Amino acid sequence: xxxxxxxxxxxxxxxxxxxxxxxxxxxxxxxxxxxxxxxxxxxxxxxxxxxxxxxxxxxxxxxxxxxxxxxxxxxxxxxxxxxxxxxxxxxxxxxxxxxxxxxxxxxxxxxxxxxxxxxxxxxxxxxxxxxxxxxxxxxxxxxxxxxxxxxxxxxxxxxxxxxxxxxxxxxxxxxxxxxxxxxxxxxxxxxxxxxxxxxxxxxxxxxxxxxxxxxxxxxxxxxxxxxxxxxxxxxxxxxxxxxxxxxxxxxxxxxxxxxxxxxxxxxxxxxxxxxxxxxxxxxxxxxxxxxxxxxxxxxxxxxxxxxxxxxxxxxxxxxxxxxxxxxxxxxxxxxxxxxxxxxxxxxxxxxxxxxxxxxxxxxxxxxxxxxxxxxxxxxxxxxxxxxxxxxxxxxxxxxxxxxxxxxxxxxxxxxxxxxxxxxxxxxxxxxxxxxxxxxxxxxxxxxxxxxxxxxxxxxxxxxxxxxxxxxxxxxxxxxxxxxxxxxxxxxxxxxxxxxxxxxxxxxxxxxxxxxxxxxxxxxxxxxxxxxxxxxxxxxxxxx
Amino acid sequence: xxxxxxxxxxxxxxxxxxxxxxxxxxxxxxxxxxxxxxxxxxxxxxxxxxxxxxxxxxxxxxxxxxxxxxxxxxxxxxxxxxxxxxxxxxxxxxxxxxxxxxxxxxxxxxxxxxxxxxxxxxxxxxxxxxxxxxxxxxxxxxxxxxxxxxxxxxxxxxxxxxx
Numbered sequence: 048x049x050x051x052x053x054x055x056x057x058x059x060x061x062x063x064x065x066x067x068x069x070x071x072x073x074x075x076x077x078x079x080x081x082x083x084x085x086x087x088x089x090x091x092x093x094x095x096x097x098x099x100x101x102x103x104x105x106x107x108x109x110x111x112x113x114x115x116x117x118x119x120x121x122x123x124x125x126x127x128x129x130x131x132x133x134x135x136x137x138x139x140x141x142x143x144x145x146x147x148x149x150x151x152x153x154x155x156x157x158x159x160x161x162x163x164x165x166x167x168x169x170x171x172x173x174x175x176x177x178x179x180x181x182x183x184x185x186x187x188x189x190x191x192x193x194x195x196x197x198x199x200x201x202x203x204x205x206x207x208x209x210x211x212x213x214x215x216x217x218x219x220x221x222x223x224x225x226x227x228x229x230x231x232x233x234x235x236x237x238x239x240x241x242x243x244x245x246x247x248x249x250x251x252x253x254x255x256x257x258x259x260x261x262x263x264x265x266x267x268x269x270x271x272x273x274x275x276x277x278x279x280x281x282x283x284x285x286x287x288x289x290x291x292x293x294x295x296x297x298x299x300x301x302x303x304x305x306x307x308x309x310x311x312x313x314x315x316x317x318x319x320x321x322x323x324x325x326x327x328x329x330x331x332x333x334x335x336x337x338x339x340x341x342x343x344x345x346x347x348x349x350x351x352x353x354x355x356x357x358x359x360x361x362x363x364x365x366x367x368x369x370x371x372x373x374x375x376x377x378x379x380x381x382x383x384x385x386x387x388x389x390x391x392x393x394x395x396x397x398x399x400x401x402x403x404x405x406x407x408x409x410x411x412x413x414x415x416x417x418x419x420x421x422x423x424x425x426x427x428x429x430x431x432x433x434x435x436x437x438x439x440x441x442x443x444x445x446x447x448x449x450x451x452x453x454x455x456x457x458x459x460x461x462x463x464x465x466x467x468x469x470x471x472x473x474x475x476x477x478x479x480x481x482x483x484x485x486x487x488x489x490x491x492x493x494x495x496x497x498x499x500x501x502x503x504x505x506x507x508x509x510x511x512x513x514x515x516x517x518x519x520x521x522x523x524x525x526x527x528x529x530x531x532x533x534x535x536x537x538x539x540x541x542x543x544x545x546x547x548x549x550x551x552x553x554x555x556x557x558x559x560x561x562x563x564x565x566x567x568x569x570x571x572x573x574x575x576x577x578x579x580x581x582x583x584x585x586x587x588x589x590x
Numbered sequence: 591x592x593x594x595x596x597x598x599x600x601x602x603x604x605x606x607x608x609x610x611x612x613x614x615x616x617x618x619x620x621x622x623x624x625x626x627x628x629x630x631x632x633x634x635x636x637x638x639x640x641x642x643x644x645x646x647x648x649x650x651x652x653x654x655x656x657x658x659x660x661x662x663x664x665x666x667x668x669x670x671x672x673x674x675x676x677x678x679x680x681x682x683x684x685x686x687x688x689x690x691x692x693x694x695x696x697x698x699x700x701x702x703x704x705x706x707x708x709x710x711x712x713x714x715x716x717x718x719x720x721x722x723x724x725x726x727x728x729x730x731x732x733x734x735x736x737x738x739x740x741x742x743x744x745x746x747x748x749x750x751x752x753x
Contacts (some may be wrong), residue, residue, distance in 0.1 A: 167604070168607065171607070171608060171611050172611065172615050175658070176658040179604070181603075196658060228658065229661060229753070230599075230600060230658060230659060230660055230661040230662075231658050351656070352652055352655070353649065353652035353653055353655070353656055356645075356648065357649065357652075
């Protein structure tokens, strides 16, 4: 490609095209107008969200479905700062994103002019890398590097802040074909000796366990993980981010670990003699369950060396791309019999299913509802779980056989599910995409119903309504003598009417006997659909 | 325990802020930090003296390595290093005291960098311990101001920290 004369703004749009970007999520403003003008010319589809943070979350949903960096755009100042929560959310969950923000003109920077914010400074703790473009000639290299950094190694958000005058500067544009950042060479191949040690530990182990995390999706290594489990008869548990990497009914699958995990999974963690962590950073909500691990050997395979040994001491660290490492490991692993160990775990699993608690009249047991929903879902359904009790109800009960579960695992960002579902649906228009949220989180994100309508991105929504910030209410009940403060959601709108105001059909479920009909209506709807599930205000998070 | 960490970084605007921010947000304690350009003007070298356990040190090194602008991180044992810090000390010094201060400066190989009717400014480049010792020797005269650069460090012998 020969160099062409154009403005930096046009070069930015050309760079997106060169990266294969067809859809971006954003919200314009004066400082980013030159770039928007070029988006218009370049024919890149722009989804106008109703709040910048949701551009970030939508890009996150999009990126998680495509496995490639997705793009969110905002203007300077408040537009940019509104993105920060989405940036931090993506950073915690290692989601590849490129964020483009307008900035005030170069000569005005530092003078506190209208809509000026030091966004590269403000977002620094939450980005994998960031650029403030000071020289328009750097645009091509900055974009090339940004996409490479965002998507390679341990993925993460990369921010590009482009001052207004820079966008308008004429440059010679030629998009680089290769990247060469001398200070950034992520490990790809795992150390052969360590892989050999891992294989030997697997051969020797009587009670091995795979703990599968979100890194498996990033590395596109879910299939290899299943192959390893099946080949060597190793049971599998998930972190929250790893959910949907195993079909729920798989005989080797024992559920989610951690503070909100299930008994069988936590039992497995505490009784294994070999723990194989795959793309899991074992965050504090996951490791609280690990209290008897001292005797076990730990193999930790992760692309980020800084995660190895950070939360858990490790005997066999393997740094690199999971797909490469698992492929090599599989050549060294044979069929092993762990009959007794599996029997033991299955016993735990079977005994943990308590009978469903009957809720009070006019309310639905949310766990029962989610299980019913899970059984009704078509193949390939994407579930976006929000944050709060609804997240745990969903993660613990949806039991996906074949599909994806997306949630804000690390950051626990309320208001993630609906915008993430918009992004996921835009990326996978043929999949059923359902956001499940609470009445608290829904009121942080329902403005995006308009985005769904405007752009014909028809994800579906289930709102668990208990008129409470239920998880905080539960903490206040259990730890603060039930002195409930700031957890009642009185004043909330009628969500059925609200949906109707956006032209979205909706139904309310006040008894489990109505649930299947509502679920069927939701799944049959060609466009968006909303179900309100009425839940007891004292409903517990876990059984 | 004190650790000396040398970091080669791209000589860009904002890199120091990224490094300093990393220490702040991860709760790593910095005793001293000195930065300057290397023989290659595109590369700066940051010398950090940090306090912490071996676990902290490992995390510092790994987290620094994750910063895209960080080219190389090395941690050194104190016995491997030549460490220097520069200090300027301004003391109250009456004409009658000048001779003894000059004698003191000669013993420690400090320079007299400035002098007024009743002050004297001394300059010393030395190890941190010897600088502290010198400061104590001068304290009885009345210290008016002390400025230190923070330590810089280089490996002893023929080896060098290359890319």
